[in-house]
Amino acid sequence: MGAIELKNVTFAYPNGFIANENLTLSINSGERVAIVGQNGAGKTTAVKLMNGLNKPTKGNVFINGMNTKDKTTAQISSYVGYVFQNPDDQIFNSNVKKEIEYMLRYLKLDEKEIERRVGRAVELTGIQDFLHMNPYDVPYSTRKFISIAAILAIETPYIILDEPTAGQDMSGIKALTTLMNVLQDEGKSVITITHDMEFVSDNFSRVVAMANKQIIADGTARKIFWNHDVVKQAKIKKPQIGELASDLGLSEDIILRKELVDLLINKY
């Protein structure tokens, strides 16, 4: 059994709107997965099922074999860390350092351990200069990194990032890449929702595509991007270089710039 397991899960919001339909998905320990797909497809709803913020209306979600229905959200959150799409939904302290320490104090860790974890989370997210500020006085892109640091500090084995690439500049994207590599080296599973197709092709081998409440494909980035129907339904696009290769009618399933460069050097 996978570390995170969704079995035929359907989820309806309190107003009756069904946002996920019959999702089945298994993610292993240490695995890195990107979730892509149209706005409103149900991506955020689905990952909230994985950390217990949402409980299935039908079907079951298992984390390390535990059924989320039998556990409180607080219990599950020590296994699965979820970084909200909108940092303002997550952040509530008026000081950055306090925000990052908050869960650690709640977990009654000793001061030394708190210091170690905060230090590491701050280093990974590059927010050293903002620790004594009010989170609402920093730019959105930095606020996102603050919300990431707060979750990293909990040191859960599974981490979900909901659109961390939104609004990030080149150095922000680089920081995210490094951070995911470090987490993977530590054996953690990282699940990332993103609309940035270059980020997906550069960093993920497994991609899950969602459209209209359902998972419509689960496979390698190359397979997903070169599947015309999936791309269309999920309203995604190939990375720019893939688009170019496709426009040129190249049959090779190119998604990376290096691949196109090599082809051009060797053949043309």
Added chain:
Amino acid sequence: MKGIELKNVSYQYPLSEAFALKNIHYTFEKGKFYGIIGPNSAGKTTLCNLVRGLIPHFYEGELSGDVLIEGKDVREWDGSLLSTKIGYIFQNPFTQISGVKDTVLEEIALGLENLGIDKEEMIERVINVVKLLKIEDLIKKNPNNLSGGQRQRVAFASIIAMDNDILVIDEPTSQLDPESTADIFEIINMLKSQGKTILLVEHKVDLIAEYSDEVLVMENGHIAYSGTPSDVFSNIELIDRGVAIPQAALLSHDLQRQNKPFDFITITNEQAKQQIMKRMSCVNGSY
């Protein structure tokens, strides 16, 4: 024709010692599409706040130099009049939704209501933007129950319904799927063709290269580079300064480094495609 003129403008936020903007000298002409790029904290949002009059009307602090909007000094403009002239779309769609309305339809109408537009015209404008943004299936939803990308499209719709002459848009596609992102660029381009002046802050340089007339690169509060997309993006130095350039330009540079350059540095996929096709036909023709 001149839309917004900045003459030697510098600005410091209250209580801040650093200059958020420094010696900005630039003229935004009417009816053009300006792409504003650069690393975060380089001053892009401050520049937006300046051209839409929030500085000095809302933010205090030290402003020097001249900001002329349609020839008139920003200090002399009436703040509320200015906000009907210039539409602003927030970077974070989560803050743009008012939260006081129960349906998306009413949310979009809210701004028009405040402008005192008559009911018939209001309905017509709302229907038009709903179609344009393809959000027909959202209009009855509660704005607070929308997904991130749905919110961003609704926020965009409510601003363009106001029909301002100048649009200052801060990352309108940050939460959007790739197809909707392309749609938004098409819409902005259409607004430009209606004569509107567009100032767009974006990280998606591939689309900026394709659509904008002029590109401004902000760095540490000043304009480090400006010019046509070709002028700006063929410069590989940008990368060292933390500014992304389009994939087509990167491809061009890669080939140049391997001694198989294109005829020029391509900055859009279309240009790269033409160059590659030319090469393919040479190779295939020699058989």
